[in-house]
Amino acid sequence: MSNNTFTRVEDSPTGKKLAGPVGWLDDRLGLAAAGKKNLRKVFPEHWSFMLGEVALWSFVVLLLTGVFLTLWFVPSMGLVEYQGSYKPLYGIEMSEAYASTLNISFDIRGGLLIRQIHHWGALLFVAAMMAHMLRVFFTGAYRKPREINWLIGVGLLSLGMVEGFTGYSLPDDLLSGTGLRFVDGMIRSIPLVGSYIEFFVFGGEFPGEAIVPRLYIAHVLLIPAILLGLVGAHMLLLVYHKHTQWPGPGRTNENVVGYPMLPVYMAKAGGFFFIVFGVLALFGAIIQINPVWVYGPYNPSEVTAGSQPDWYMGFSEGLVRLMPPLETTWFGWTFTWSVFLPAVGGLGLVFTSLALWPFIERWITGDEREHHLLERPRNAPVRTALGVAAMTMYGVGWAAGGNDIIALKFGLDIFAITWVLRIGFFVFPVIAFIVTKRICISLQRKDNETLSHGWETGVIDRSPAGGYAERHAPLPVEKAYALTSSREPLPELESERPKKADAKGVRNPKYRKQSLRHRLREFYYSGSVDQPSREEIEHANEHLVGADQHPIELGEDFQGISETGVPRVH
Amino acid sequence: MRKLSTRRRHFLALPALLAMALLLTGAAYAVVAPDSATAESDASVSQIEAGRQLFVVGCASCHGLNAEGVTTAGTDGEPGNYGPSLIGVGAAAVGFQMETGRMPLARSGPQAPRNQQTYTDEEIEQIAAYVASLAPGPARPSEKDVDWQSVDEEGIARGGEFFRTNCTACHNSVGAGGALPSGRYAPSLKDVEPIHLYEAMLTGPQQMPVFSDEVLTPQDKREIIAYVKTVQQQGNDGGIGGGGLGPVVDGMFMWIIGLGILTGFAVWIGMHGTRTTKR
Known part of the structure; x- marks a missing residue:
């Protein structure tokens, strides 16, 4: 068939056969009208927009593999004597939950593979959510009108972590029991009500016999249902708001430039699902994860060295390890601050600050505009620097969670590591903030430099007087447009500091609030370099050509400069 | 019988009896006496x-x-x-x-x-x-003491119980080792000779407590050795293992390799639109 002729779908043999049933469905469901609009929905293209997709597809993989596991897992803490094929545990008394996990691993065809895919999928799910959230944060994609979707995302991340925790606590092996014990301690440390909550959660004293069935219902029904609902809401809002895009020629705050859902993203996203599934299956097939059989059944009097939570709970564990002992007894009650502050307070701090950040930023900047164009991280230096500082703080907690493994593998003193991280918890984020902010501002300067002086060509001229100068080539219009439009002008700063009282001596009742906001706003904008004005760029371009010099001849084959500043061909 | 009774008054009878008694006592002592x-x-x-x-x-x-x-x-008056x-x-x-x-x-x-x-x-x-x-002290264990291959499956499972109760807190569930305060550590039990596992339990070197024969009988010790050896030699069901170090390594794998590969794929997909012009 030549390129110019094509058969319309309704005229093709398949189309003719399908016309009847499809028409029947459309008459009853009215899908054509809805489909026409949404199937042609346009999405912009960039690799970083696919990080959230990784999370979505790993969630699908988790649902699929999870259903398989529920067919054999027995959520019971009733004691049985193990009779399965793993010999070193033969005849040992253990809970049905653990015994059934061993059966899934050793006696059910494909069980271990599915279990490993499920566990790797959980690690990927949370990791991809976090990577996606960092992308959204550093590009300012959470700004108006997307704050609610950001909040849903924060909810998804926190629930995803809880879902992961309930999942790895189910097998009732020595490691998961130790993790449960950690959470038990966390609950108990809550002042006054801790022990009551503990008895409520565990149905009596730890470990009791109720926790595995309860975790099971939370893990397979309650949390996945909420997660599904939130994922649905997240996607609906994404469609409603339309996806954000990077600035570029033809891209504005009012449009979306990209490809339609059908067929392009149907193929790309569909294909990506198989890639994610494939990578997870490969992980599950060749890399061992959570070998519950070597840990043995849970027994509160036993523990194994190197007990660690899965990575996403690592920072919480690490903060507890960093905290120096601190305990007070008031009126006969013991308050264990050394557990409550880092464990409960740490988790609370992370999620509260995540949830509040868009609103704090909006209050500081007073920016009420809608944003559909992404901001390059360098163009919001304080936000970027705060983000990197927060990541550093998280990283310190995370590293502290593995301080024993670091000590063992690198032959270091565990106390030395703990002290470095204790100090680093406060010092490293400050260093990270300063360094990141300086880098951002330097990159802004570099952008200005590129805008006003064009590209360096690497062609050196020798003037008749003997001086040497490098020729610069003007930036292509598209590139210059992308560079300038990515920096929206900042809302005007109030030039004057708020006053305590007006000229007539009447007290300003909002002075404190206004003054705080003013100071924060100054902090937020300080150091940012102004974008060159139109006149400056035009002036620079005139200079570039050189009125009194020979026009620059770069040759026919000059094709611009690569990202690293090397001339492509010439 | 008559022969014996007629010679019981022989002048050598008494010394012979004495020698026999001494031999018997000596032999009995040799059997009963501690190693x-x-x-x-x-x-x-x-x-x-x-x-x-x-x-x-x-x-x-x-x-x-x-x-x-x-x-x-020393310091603080302590030698x-x-x-x-x-x-x-x-x-x-x-x-x-x-x-x-x-x-x-x-x-x-x-x-x-x-x-x-x-x-x-x-x-x-x-x-x-x-x-x-x-001075008297624990002797080196015999061949029989460390003959872990003779331990049956039931013994191996029991050895696992002993191991989890007494050893995993420092040495890790597969004997991969663990960190202790101030730069000290519980060493890995990988490739350690059975006799040295036995002697370590018996003598409690460095940070390790002593597990004397009253605490863990030679049979218990043999079963522990059998469990450690079995677990370490059974291979990794489920693929490449993280060396028994658990979730820290798993998290590192997923962030670096897993998310790395998938980001690579994302970049690859993102580079190819429908009408891509490649240079």
Whole structure:
């Protein structure tokens, strides 16, 4: 068939056969009208927009593999004597939950593979959510009108972590029991009500016999249902708001430039699902994860060295390890601050600050505009620097969670590591903030430099007087447009500091609030370099050509400069 | 019968009876007596002397000329310990420390690391005999004590219970080792000879507590060794293992390799639109 002729779908043999049933469905469901609009929905293209997709597809993989596991897992803490094929545990008394996990691993065809895919999928799910959230944060994609979707995302991340925790606590092996014990301690440390909550959660004293069935219902029904609902809401809002895009020629705050859902993203996203599934299956097939059989059944009097939570709970564990002992007894009650502050307070701090950040930023900047164009991280230096500082703080907690493994593998003193991280918890984020902010501002300067002086060509001229100068080539219009439009002008700063009282001596009742906001706003904008004005760029371009010099001849084959500043061909 | 009764008044009857009685008592004692006593008596005087010679040259600088230890002024009024006294540590301690290369110590540190064996087996035996001759102490375990292959499946499972109760808190569930305070550590149990596992339990080297034969019987010890060896030799079901180090390694794998590969794919997909122009 030549390129110019094509058969319309309704005229093709398949189309003719399908016309009847499809028409029947459309008459009853009215899908054509809805489909026409949404199937042609346009999405912009960039690799970083696919990080959230990784999370979505790993969630699908988790649902699929999870259903398989529920067919054999027995959520019971009733004691049985193990009779399965793993010999070193033969005849040992253990809970049905653990015994059934061993059966899934050793006696059910494909069980271990599915279990490993499920566990790797959980690690990927949370990791991809976090990577996606960092992308959204550093590009300012959470700004108006997307704050609610950001909040849903924060909810998804926190629930995803809880879902992961309930999942790895189910097998009732020595490691998961130790993790449960950690959470038990966390609950108990809550002042006054801790022990009551503990008895409520565990149905009596730890470990009791109720926790595995309860975790099971939370893990397979309650949390996945909420997660599904939130994922649905997240996607609906994404469609409603339309996806954000990077600035570029033809891209504005009012449009979306990209490809339609059908067929392009149907193929790309569909294909990506198989890639994610494939990578997870490969992980599950060749890399061992959570070998519950070597840990043995849970027994509160036993523990194994190197007990660690899965990575996403690592920072919480690490903060507890960093905290120096601190305990007070008031009126006969013991308050264990050394557990409550880092464990409960740490988790609370992370999620509260995540949830509040868009609103704090909006209050500081007073920016009420809608944003559909992404901001390059360098163009919001304080936000970027705060983000990197927060990541550093998280990283310190995370590293502290593995301080024993670091000590063992690198032959270091565990106390030395703990002290470095204790100090680093406060010092490293400050260093990270300063360094990141300086880098951002330097990159802004570099952008200005590129805008006003064009590209360096690497062609050196020798003037008749003997001086040497490098020729610069003007930036292509598209590139210059992308560079300038990515920096929206900042809302005007109030030039004057708020006053305590007006000229007539009447007290300003909002002075404190206004003054705080003013100071924060100054902090937020300080150091940012102004974008060159139109006149400056035009002036620079005139200079570039050189009125009194020979026009620059770069040759026919000059094709611009690569990202690293090397001339492509010439 | 008559022959015996007629000669019972023979003048040699009494000495013969005495000799028989002594032999019997001696034999009975040899059967009943604790191992350490026999080990001590087995070592010939020449062996002990050879061991002493080696000790004076190679060990006395830290442990003292008569293995009484070397103390230093120390801090806070407490005498410091340059090299501990070896009186009463027994041959098992010498065997463990020297055959695993922990002794002689290359340099002082929080803990003696496992190393190459520097003395020959024969020399170690001589030093062990010398140390054992100083005072009663645990003897080296016999072949039978460490014959873990003879342990049946039930014993292996029981050994696992002992191992989880007494050992995993420091040595990890597969014996991968673990960190202890101030730069000390519970070493990995990988590729450790069964006899050294046994001797470590018996003598409690460095940070390790002593698990005497009253606490863990030789049978218990053999079962623990059998469990450790079985778990370490059974291979990794489920693929490449993280060396028994658990979720820290898994998280690292997923962030670096998993998310790395998928980001690579995302970049690849993102680069190819429908009408891509490649240069």
